[in-house]
Amino acid sequence: MSEVASFVRGTWTIAVYTWREGMRKKILMAFLILSVLVIVGSNFMTSFLTQVTPGSEVDMEVKQMKDLCVTAISIFGVLITIFISASVVPNEVENKVIYTVLSKPVRRFQYLLGKFAGVQLIVILNLILMAALFFVALYLKERIMPTLLLWSTLLTYFEFLIVSAFTFALSCAATSAVLPTIAGLFIYITGNLTEYLKDVFVRAGQTDLWIDRMIGYISYGLYQILPNLQNFSLKNQILYLASNDPPRDILLPNLIAYGLLYAVAGYLMAYWIFRRKEM
């Protein structure tokens, strides 16, 4: 077998193993079941939440249903992403499987690539399951193909990919999954608030105090460095546009490239930490 084929087979083996093991995690299953319950029950729940106004109740119900489902996918999806990204490497160090794997002809780069690919398999499959249920629920409600949801799901995945890559990188430096999980949540929240950093920069420039200016520059620096996860959100378009409208005001290839760039940076950071990690 050639070196390349051997590399691919080894990486894929680790990825599949990571996926099979990850899908058995109880906490992950709990998040998935909760999200499925919310999506499946959204139709029923919105009928309680919606105030009846003649002629507009169907629109309101659909809007609330969309709101509920998009929020559920975002919250449970990112929780699954963070928990699995934070735990795959520390768990393997803890139970010593990593000793037997790295003592085989497996390079550390390859090992990490396999683990990361396994994490992505889990994230993608969970996202597809949640999105498919939402898709069906919305179709049954409106009787039109909710194609906008497909674009939204694609972008949501790239949002999760960025969070996953940096959480994974931090997990390579940790001895347990606790700190990377907290860090992952922090990355997600900060990534959704980067627009505020720009505001801080603009407001800080309004005074001549050096401390204000410094805070402004730091905020601007962080704004430039941190990924802006809001770019990946089509929530408002899903709520206010027709379900079969194309997405507006976004450059899809650029966003995908943006997501991939951050994911590669996160993965390289993981490798930089892991390459000299002592087991």
Place this chain on the structure above:
Amino acid sequence: MPAVIETQKLTKVYESSFRSQDVRALQDLNLTINPGEIFGYLGPNGSGKTTTIKLLLGLIFPTSGRMRILGSDDIGAAAVKRRIGYLPEGAYYPDFLRGEEVLRFYGHLYGLGGADLTRRIDKTIETVGMTPARKRMIRGYSKGMRQRIGLAQALLSDPDLLILDEPTTGLDPIARKEIRDILSNLRDQGKTLLISSHELLEVELISNRIGILHNGVLQTIGTVDELLTQRDVLIHIADPTGGLIAKLNTAGLQVEDATATKMVVRVPENLSVYDALEICRAEKATIQSIAPRRETLEELFVRVVGAAENKTLA
């Protein structure tokens, strides 16, 4: 023929935030293991055995010193790792896999596949005696069965060098004997084995050479015959008298297991057996047997480690 494992002044220091709390786990280790040897690597807990193994496998990195494995300085090279089998102590194997699936997983990591991998799985499963349980989930395995599967994954690539960390720990006597037989067969096939263990009797039975490590320093190394040289003589006596015991003690002989009807006299290597027999004859004692007795590995271990600790305290 070049050494399979060769280390020169290999040192590992686990650094902490404060230099005073650094742990010197291994100190200037010079170790050579030759092809076809079973090397017993012994030492108390925390003596540096597992640190040595992790260094040899590239799981941790040396602070200073050099290593060569299978003729290569590149410890992480795939070509080198392909020739090494490793069984870690207390390793976990995923519960949701069957025994043969675990081996398939590791086989793919070796770059194996297809009919060749299936053939190797069949062979190693048979070697470790797991054929009846090969399709059972790991979660249903006993500790001994898990250890056998661990050994099977180490043997899968037909490695030239096997590194086994506590291979018989937690096994019942029959399983130990079976594992010992497997390891002896591997030696007969020309494989080189490095066995780190607390089971001194097991190591004594199968090793060609032994090294004892304490506080990261190799205290002694040599063949079993070279190291276990201290030979006492045991004299079994029936119906001993009080006078006999007193005279033997005065002569510096050790009386063991003394009862009203029998006793055993240990004549250390530095004293004369003839003098002991003369005393017995003078006291009209009935000598049942005279037998030489070689020091056990356990006694050597306790003596070497004890001396090293006394040196440290001094």
